[in-house]
Amino acid sequence: MTSNLFNKVWDQHTVGTLPSGQTQLFIGLHLIHEVTSPQAFEMLRERKLKVMYPERTFATVDHIVPTDNQARPFADGLAEQMMSAIEVNCDEFGITLFDLKDDRQGIVHIVGPEEGLTQPGLTIACGDSHTSTHGAFGAIAFGIGTSQVAYVLATQTLAMNKPKVRRIEVTGELASGVYAKDVILYIIRQLGVKGGIGYAYEYAGEVFDRMNMEERMTVCNMSIEGGARCGYVNPDETTIEYLRGRPHVPQGDAFDKAADKWRALASGSDATFDDEVRFSADQIEPTVTWGINPAQSVGISENIPPVDEFPADEQTGVKEALEYMSLEAGKPIRGQKIDVAFIGSCTNGRISDLREAARIAEGNKVASGVKAIVVPGSQKILKQAESEGLHEIFQAAGFEWRAAGCSMCLAMNPDKLQGREVSASSSNRNFKGRQGSPTGRTLLMSPAMVTAAAIEGAVTDVREMLSPVTV
Amino acid sequence: MTRITQITGTGIPLLLDDIDTDRIIPARFLRCVSFEGIGEHAFKDDREQHAAHPFNLEHHADGSILVAGRNFGCGSSREHAPQSLMRWGVKAIIGESFAEIFFGNCTSLGVPCVTAERPALEALAKLIQADPPLEINLDLQAKEVRYADTIVPVDIAASAHEALVSGQWDFLSQLLDNKDAIRQTASRLPYMNASV
Numbered sequence: 283m284t285s286n287l288f289n290k291v292w293d294q295h296t297v298g299t300l301p302s303g304q305t306q307l308f309i310g311l312h313l314i315h316e317v318t319s320p321q322a323f324e325m326l327r328e329r330k331l332k333v334m335y336p337e338r339t340f341a342t343v344d345h346i347v348p349t350d351n352q353a354r355p356f357a358d359g360l361a362e363q364m365m366s367a368i369e370v371n372c373d374e375f376g377i378t379l380f381d382l383k384d385d386r387q388g389i390v391h392i393v394g395p396e397e398g399l400t401q402p403g404l405t406i407a408c409g410d411s412h413t414s415t416h417g418a419f420g421a422i423a424f425g426i427g428t429s430q431v432a433y434v435l436a437t438q439t440l441a442m443n444k445p446k447v448r449r450i451e452v453t454g455e456l457a458s459g460v461y462a463k464d465v466i467l468y469i470i471r472q473l474g475v476k477g478g479i480g481y482a483y484e485y486a487g488e489v490f491d492r493m494n495m496e497e498r499m500t501v502c503n504m505s506i507e508g509g510a511r512c513g514y515v516n517p518d519e520t521t522i523e524y525l526r527g528r529p530h531v532p533q534g535d536a537f538d539k540a541a542d543k544w545r546a547l548a549s550g551s552d553a554t555f556d557d558e559v560r561f562s563a564d565q566i567e568p569t570v571t572w573g574i575n576p577a578q579s580v581g582i583s584e585n586i587p588p589v590d591e592f593p594a595d596e597q598t599g600v601k602e603a604l605e606y607m608s609l610e611a612g613k614p615i616r617g618q619k620i621d622v623a624f625i626g627s628c629t630n631g632r633i634s635d636l637r638e639a640a641r642i643a644e645g646n647k648v649a650s651g652v653k654a655i656v657v658p659g660s661q662k663i664l665k666q667a668e669s670e671g672l673h674e675i676f677q678a679a680g681f682e683w684r685a686a687g688c689s690m691c692l693a694m695n696p697d698k699l700q701g702r703e704v705s706a707s708s709s710n711r712n713f714k715g716r717q718g719s720p721t722g723r724t725l726l727m728s729p730a731m732v733t734a735a736a737i738e739g740a741v742t743d744v745r746e747m748l749s750p751v752t753v
Numbered sequence: 754m755t756r757i758t759q760i761t762g763t764g765i766p767l768l769l770d771d772i773d774t775d776r777i778i779p780a781r782f783l784r785c786v787s788f789e790g791i792g793e794h795a796f797k798d799d800r801e802q803h804a805a806h807p808f809n810l811e812h813h814a815d816g817s818i819l820v821a822g823r824n825f826g827c828g829s830s831r832e833h834a835p836q837s838l839m840r841w842g843v844k845a846i847i848g849e850s851f852a853e854i855f856f857g858n859c860t861s862l863g864v865p866c867v868t869a870e871r872p873a874l875e876a877l878a879k880l881i882q883a884d885p886p887l888e889i890n891l892d893l894q895a896k897e898v899r900y901a902d903t904i905v906p907v908d909i910a911a912s913a914h915e916a917l918v919s920g921q922w923d924f925l926s927q928l929l930d931n932k933d934a935i936r937q938t939a940s941r942l943p944y945m946n947a948s949v
Contacts (some may be wrong), residue, residue: 294941294942295938295942296938297931297934297935297938298931298934300912300924300927300928301915301916301919301921301927302912302913302915302916302921302927303911303912303915304912304916306927306928306931306934306935308935308938308939308942310942310944310945317783317831318830318831318832320785320786320787321786321787321788321832324786324787325925329925331929334932334935335939345783346784358784360784360785361784363786364784364785364786367786401944403943403944404944409830409832410829410830411828411829411830411854413830424854425830425854426830426854426857427830427831427832427835427854427857427858427861428831428832428833428858429832429858429861429862429924429925430857430858430861432925433924433925433928436925436928436929437925437928437929437931437932437935438935438939439928439931439935440928441912441924441927441928443910443912475771475824475827476771476823476824476827476850476852479824479850479852479853480853506828506854507828509824509827509852509853511853511854540943540944543943575771575773575827595770595823595871596770598769598770599769599770599771602769692775692780692829693780693781694780694781694783694784711773711775711828711829713773713775713776713828714775714776714798714799715775715776715779715798716775716780718780718781720779720798720801720802721802
């Protein structure tokens with residue numbers, strides 16, 4: 283019997299046991315951004331502490347960054363103040379910052395992998411719940427609060443309770459038009475938004491084995507939406523080939539030696555888990571949320587379930603969601619009109635997402651009255667997309683082509699919904715008010731489905747655009 | 754740090770499920786470099802949309818014990834959420850369950866999040882609505898909530914319980930105590946010896 287990856291990595295990083303019984307866990311990579319770090323640096327100043335391993339922390343700016351006019355000072359004085367704070371803090375404490383002038387800048391969970399900072403076997407923390415993204419590489423990666431950001435800065439460690447590990451296997455093959463986003467929305471729908479509390483999720487089986495790294499990142503990214511603070515995929519040849527040659531990985535022979543160590547971390551076929559669940563890929567179709575949490579979703583060909591089909595203790599929440607969304611139980615989500623289409627975010631703002639969206643957008647037009655924006659997740663993705671001419675395809679179709687940032691995923695920047703607008707969004711949260719208007723409405727779906735909805739002006743089935751139905 | 758053993762005050766009934774941190778503190782109020790003043794924005798949008806939101810009601814204005822539902826604090830890791838509740842005046846939260854990151858954030862601020870069975874929460878919330886000045890006591894040491902002549906057993910992760918009641922919830926000092934062990938662990942890790 284061998285240990286699963288989670289336990290191996292956890293044990294390697296255990297410094298000791300604290301008086302509370304928690305594990306003091308060493309953090310191999312710490313990522314910070316402008317929103318959750320300023321108060322942490324202030325804590326360090328108050329206590330006259332230094333950063334213990336400044337070379338293990340990397341900073342970027344993403345949440346507040348405008349995606350249209352990036353001239354400094356920003357029009358928003360508060361955003362400018364936060365930007366200045368991270369510049370001053372990184373300078374004073376000796377931390378590398380990917381600022382707007384640096385072509386490595388982008389969304390924190392996109393630039394870590396892109397630069398090869400994210401590697402198998404690392405423990406990774408960031409003051410951001412979507413840190414689970416980095417688990418795609420076989421790392422233990424989880425979000426933390428600002429006090430904990432200060433702990434990592436000062437000690438490179440955290441006080442943690444060890445979670446249990448649930449293996450989630452998805453067998454079979456995804457149909458055309460069904461994407462990684464649909465897989466994770468399906469899993470969350472099945473296991474619920476709190477199903478993962480106390481667990482790390484290991485995603486295993488044919489579907490994840492076949493996925494490229496960007497797809498695995500989409501899946502791991504949304505682990506937290508299912509309550510699991512961390513989710514991972516075992517490292518394999520796909521992982522290793524993605525990392526080879528990236529700036530921060532070992533180079534030459536040293537890379538192959540590191541790769542051998544990474545392979546050895548993977549959960550063996552006889553590894554044990556605290557829980558195991560299994561799903562079949564053929565049950566998954568393009569998925570769209572109808573409610574105000576990411577588990578409230580349906581397949582595109584389904585109707586929103588009647589309220590009485592939900593467990594009794596969920597019905598109040600379901601009614602609240604339907605009322606907020608102005609949607610009716612028993613009706614399809616297909617055909618729901620949209621006002622805004624958003625392609626981007628740490629969930630789905632990578633080059634493969636943009637390529638797939640462009641493939642669908644090409645030769646089509648965004649429906650009149652729909653505001654559609656494409657926001658690459660990083661400056662490098664933006665450049666890559668432009669070198670492939672994707673921006674021209676989007677612009678010709680009527681999408682706005684923006685600079686890298688978090689944009690309308692959480693709307694801490696000028697990109698926001700207005701009033702009761704309905705957004706088809708490739709992001710990760712459909713919470714009330716999430717996209718910047720306190721009454722705005724979000725329908726989560728894959729970037730391909732967002733593109734299809736933008737063209738149609740309403741939620742539709744992207745599969746019909748990919749392979750026209752022959753009668 | 755202060756030992757947190759007894760918290761006594763009046764309640765705020767908010768027995769809803771899956772209350773996410775965007776609702777507790779909408780993202781636009783995260784545009785700040787200090788947590789000062791963030792308390793006034795707690796549940797800002799919910800309060801504006803619902804006059805009857807418990808955080809709007811004068812008779813709950815001094816409430817310090819929040820009664821919550823299931824998966825409270827899910828979503829974003831923003832510590833701004835517990836910071837805003839704490840600065841609003843919340844000293845403890847009794848709920849059916851808590852999202853993990855939120856729970857950890859609260860513990861590091863000295864705000865205990867304890868769990869109780871749903872029927873007990875429903876009874877308590879109802880009683881607070883009927884009798885807002887009702888005095889509620891959380892005996893964290895004994896893991897009990899007491900009000901009127903009722904005693905409700907509550908639970909909390911053993912590590913958080915130990916940290917709070919022993920006054921050792923300033924994890925930073927504890928972590929700093931082990932700098933030598935941290936360096937030893939670092940020296941064993943393969944990637945620490947390679948170039949980054």
